Amino acid sequence: MRDSLLIKAAFSEKTERPPVWMMRQAGRFMKEYWDIKNKYSFLEMCKTPELAADVTMLPVDLLGIDAAILFSDILVTGEAMGGDLSFSQGIGPKFANPVRTKADIDNLQTDVIDRLQYVADAIKVIQQRLNGNIPLIGFAGAPFTVMSYLVEGGSSKDFKLTKLMLHNEPEMAHQLLSKIATVTADYLNLQIAAGVNAVQIFDSWAQALSWDDYKEFSHRYIVEIISKLNRKDVPVISFCKGSSVFAPLMAEAKPDVISVDWNVDLLDIKKRLPAGIAVQGNLDPHILYADKKVIKERIYRLFDRMKDEKGFIFNLGHGIMPDIPFDNVKYAVEVIKEYAP
Secondary structure, three states, X not given: OOOOHHHHHHOOOOOOOOOEOOOOOOOOOOHHHHHHHOOOOHHHHHHOHHHHHHHXXXXXHHHOOOOEEOOOOOOHHHHHOOOOEXXXXXXXXXXXXXXXXXXXXXXXXXXOHHHHHHHHHHHHHHHHHHOOOXXXXXXXXXXXXXXXXXXXXXXXXXXXXXXXXXXXXXXXXXXXXXXXXXXXXXXXXHHHHHOOOEEEEEEOOHHHOOHHHHHHHHHHHHHHHHHOOOOOOOOXXXXXXXXXXXXXXXXXXXXXXXXXXXXXXXXXXXXXXXXXXXXXXXXXXXXXXXXXXXXXXXXXXXXXXXXXXXXXXXXXXXXXXXXXXXXXXXXXXXXXXXXXX
C-alpha cells in the first residue's frame, strides 16, 4: 500500500495524478446502499462485519475510487463508553441517556476497546475483499464532536448545552473530553492493528467553536490522540468543518494531511502550512448537483490550481449529500482519473 496513490500523496510524495476518495462515498446516494439499508438497521450494518464490508466495497466496485473508507459511525466510541445510542430515519443519532452532570461523566467507561472488536473484525473482512488493490482508511470522531452528541443527546443546530458546559463547567468538559480522547486513541490504534492503511479524525462540528474554544476544547485533545497513534507508514488525516480557519492550528497537532472545507483557496492554505503536510479537499459538494460540464470545469479549475503541488488528495469539503445523482458522482471520479496536467 505504500506505493498507492493515496498513501504517497498523504506523505507528500509525487503522484502521476491526485488520488480521489469522497467523504460519505458509501452512502445514501446509492441505490445499492438502500438495498442493504432496507433490510437492516444502521447499527446492525456497522456491527456485522460482512455487512460493513458490503457497504464499504460499494464505491470501490461502482465508482472505481482510489481508497476505501471503513463503513462505521463516529459515535460508536460514545456508545462503547456507555451511551444508549440509536438511529432513526429522518432524525439521525440519539443518545437516550445524555451526559449533563459530573455523575454522568463519572459513569462513562474508558476501558472499552473489547466492545469495539466488531470494527477490527470488519477491517479484516474488508482487507480480504480489497486484496491489496487500494488502501483502506479507518476513522474516528474527534472528542469535541462526540462530546456534542453525548451532551445534546443527538444532533444540534446551536450546541447550546455543549457550549454551556464548556463555559460554565470547563472542568467537567475537560473530564469528558479527556475520557473520549483516551478511548479514541485506543480505538484508532485498534484499527491500525487490524490493518487499516490510513486514519482520519472527523471533527464535524468544530466550526461551532471560536478560535480560543477550539484551541482549548478540541485542538489539545487531537494533539493528544495523534501523539499516541502507532502511525508508522499509516498517514493521519485531520478533518474539521472550519479547517479553512483552523488549519494553522491543526498543523500543530502534526497530522500528515489536513482535509480542507470549501470556503478557502486550497493552494493558498497549502502554502501557509508547514512543508510536508498534505492537503485533502476541497470541492464544494453542491457542485455535484450541477450540470456535468460545470462539474468538469470546477474539478479542472481546482486541479490546475494545484498542479505543481506534491501532497494533494482530491475530496469534497464535506460529505456527499443523499440526493446527489449517482451518475454525477461517477462522472466526477472519471474526470479526476482522466485528468492530465
